[in-house]
Amino acid sequence: MTSLALPKPEQTIAQPRKPWGAWGVRGLAFTYLGVLLIIPLLVILQDGLQSGLGELWHQVTLPIAWSALGLTLWTAAVMTLINGIMGTLTAYVLVRYTFTGQAVLNAIVDLPLAIPTLVTGVMLVVLYGPQQALGGWLKNELGWKVIFAPPGIILALLFITFPFVVRAVEPVLLGLDRSQEDAAASLGAGDWTIFRRITLPPLLLPLASGALLSFARAIGEFGAIVIVAGNIPMQTQTAAVYVLGEVESSNRLGASAISIVMLVIALSLILFVDWLQNRNRKEHA
């Protein structure tokens, strides 16, 4: 952050003539976000912490709550791993190859953003549910239980977060200078070596951002999971479904405690990704 002789372009402009006008607009923006975001957040923190950290910890470590959090975290982790690999691969195929059906594939990538997650859940149950043709076959012939089991949760999370990694990696891949790959190839490097040593390193940052965002998104997912998982405590009950149960049975402490844990995980991830991207932008500037 060295001071430059020339002022940044933004600093020179668009200063409204009336300073109170500028502060009025800023004030409105702050009020909008403050009322919507800050107040609810503070209220839930206050509610969860009013009986002390010990009580909060007790609520979190209750066996049912603990297993719900555990299930949420491990299914999200598995999803993140698969999504990271398949998302990068999909971006690579979309950017580097030309083939029939490419436009269709490109459109399908964005589909999960448009479809309500509850509908996603319904779609998965209709295909992989135990009473359906494919789901029944998987269960009877292969012994794979998909719906009302962790694999269903992972499938639902994969569906919902599929665009995140693809759309994060794609623009960077498009912008890569391919002469380095050509140089490596002319020096006799194999495809895999080229990918691993030349192509992959600049993709790691967007890949990490996309993967972490999908993880954060997965922690809170509810609509698809409540349909697919089946809400069996200690087995298929995720954190969000557990919170719903606590709210419905008016157990305020339990609901607040698990909510706070979910909030802390998700928010720190979001802030971390934000920091990663900012650092990257500064390096490139």
Next chain:
Amino acid sequence: MTTATLHGNTQRGTTPPIITPVTRPISRRSTWGRRILIGLVVSYVTILIAAPLIRLVISAFSKGVQPIFTALSEPSVLSAFWLTLLISVITVLVHTGFGTLTAWVIVRHRFPGRSILNGLIDMPFAVSPVVVGYMLLLVFGRGGLLAPLLDALQIKIVFALPGMILATIFVTLPFMVRELIPVLEAFGVQQEQAAATLGASGWQTFWYITLPAIRWGFIYGITLTFARALGEFGAVLVVGGGVQGSTETATLYIYRALDERQYIGAYSAALVLGLFSLILIMGTDFLRRRGKL
């Protein structure tokens, strides 16, 4: 985009240049690797996304078209869809105003707390919808922070329409702002400055110069907000309670129909909701590519 077209041109090589540029070794050398990778990605997307979608369409139409119409024309289903539409339209209106304002402030103004404001925008993206609903219960519900005030004014927010609108507004907050920030940044300020030096007021500058330039970010923001609002489920379930005929939205109807084993109703409502969001987003995309707007 520029890099994309550049690569496309060299790959296709429509006009052979005098010095042949590097022919892409990848495409020439490993056709099998290429086939395997494409096959892998296509099967992944088919199993994960396309197959469930197609299966839902088949299931909804399994007993023909007539049962779908019967299920969807039930008064409670119609009122659920109307409620969803009402909530979504109000949400879009609120974000059109305040979201644009917030994006404008973040891009064009420099003031302390700006980066905090910027970071806050993404928050709803990561907060579980159930937690959103629960937070609103804590603020507006019985024994909540604002309960005495609301009681005195006799306003009902929780288990009523206002609460459900608030929940949807919370959940859809990032879309408008995040769509507008990059286009506002890209547009820059030169034309705005020119307008200002010619004597335009702040509002005139925005209306005649900035808004036309950022219209695509604007339209996308509205589309995404609308689609997300249509599909909101967890937050409106917690804050609205899903009372049939009064606080039941389309998603809550689907949930209840599944529970009551009214499968045709659930599947066809899910299909209608999914298709509606899909047409909304893909339609905007199509219009933009055709350059019609």
